[in-house]
Amino acid sequence: MNRIASRLNRPRMTEAPKQPFRGAPDFWKSYKWNEQECIERFxxxxxxxxxxxAHLASMEDVSVFIVDKARELEAKYLVRQNEPDLEQLQLESKLPDAKIAVWNSGDSEPAYWKERSAEADIGIVMADHAVAYTGSVVVMSSPHKGRSVSLLPTVLMIIVPVDRLKTRLGEVLLQFDELGPGQLPAGIHFISGPSRSSDIENDLTIGVHGPGIVYALVVG
Structure with a gap:
C-alpha cells in the first residue's frame, strides 16, 4: 500500500474514511411514482x-394476446407454471392444435419437466414483482413454479399484474430481507428483457443463455 501511495504521489491513508451514509439515502427510500408513471417507465x-x-385490461385479454402470438409463431408446444391465475387463460381449449404442459403436474420426474421446457416454443409465467425504475421482472421458483419455464423456452411471456409493479428495486429487495434466509425460495430471478451476451469484441448476441424473445404483459 505504501508503494501504491507513492506511485500516486499522495499520502498513505492510515484511517478508514468516514461514511456518513450507509445504504440508500432517505429521499430515495421515499421516492415513488404513481401507477401510470410506473407503467410508462417500466x-x-x-x-x-x-x-x-403490452398493456392489457384483463386476463381474458392476456389469453387472447397469447393465443394470437402462438398462432403467429406457429407454436406447437407451450409450458406454463402450475398456478391458479394461469388456469384462467384456458389455453388448452383455445389452442387445440398445440400441446400445453403444466409444470410439475402428474408423476413425471423433475428432469422430464426441464427437458419439456427446453423443447417449448413458449413459456408462460406470472411475475411475483416488477420494478419500473430498472425495467425488471422478478420471478421466484417453487415446486409449482419451476425456473426452467422462464429460462429455457424460445419465447417467454411474463404476466405482470399492475399491483405488483413497484417504483424502486429496494421495495422488492426489502421483502426478501424480511423473509430471512430460511424462508427464501431456491431461485429468485430478475429478468430485464431477452437473454443478451457479448464476447470480448462486444458482438451482441440475443438468446444464447435464455429466451430470445420476451413479452411483459402488464395487466390492469
Whole structure:
C-alpha cells in the first residue's frame, strides 16, 4: 500500500474514511411514482433492452394476446407454471392444435419437466414483482413454479399484474430481507428483457443463455 501511495504521489491513508451514509439515502427510500408513471417507465425501460410490452385490461385479454402470438409463431408446444391465475387463460381449449404442459403436474420426474421446457416454443409465467425504475421482472421458483419455464423456452411471456409493479428495486429487495434466509425460495430471478451476451469484441448476441424473445404483459 505504501508503494501504491507513492506511485500516486499522495499520502498513505492510515484511517478508514468516514461514511456518513450507509445504504440508500432517505429521499430515495421515499421516492415513488404513481401507477401510470410506473407503467410508462417500466415499458420504456423494458423495451430499451430489447423486450416487448403490452398493456392489457384483463386476463381474458392476456389469453387472447397469447393465443394470437402462438398462432403467429406457429407454436406447437407451450409450458406454463402450475398456478391458479394461469388456469384462467384456458389455453388448452383455445389452442387445440398445440400441446400445453403444466409444470410439475402428474408423476413425471423433475428432469422430464426441464427437458419439456427446453423443447417449448413458449413459456408462460406470472411475475411475483416488477420494478419500473430498472425495467425488471422478478420471478421466484417453487415446486409449482419451476425456473426452467422462464429460462429455457424460445419465447417467454411474463404476466405482470399492475399491483405488483413497484417504483424502486429496494421495495422488492426489502421483502426478501424480511423473509430471512430460511424462508427464501431456491431461485429468485430478475429478468430485464431477452437473454443478451457479448464476447470480448462486444458482438451482441440475443438468446444464447435464455429466451430470445420476451413479452411483459402488464395487466390492469
Amino acid at each position: 415499458t420504456q425501460n423494458f423495451i430499451s433492452v430489447g423486450g416487448h410490452v
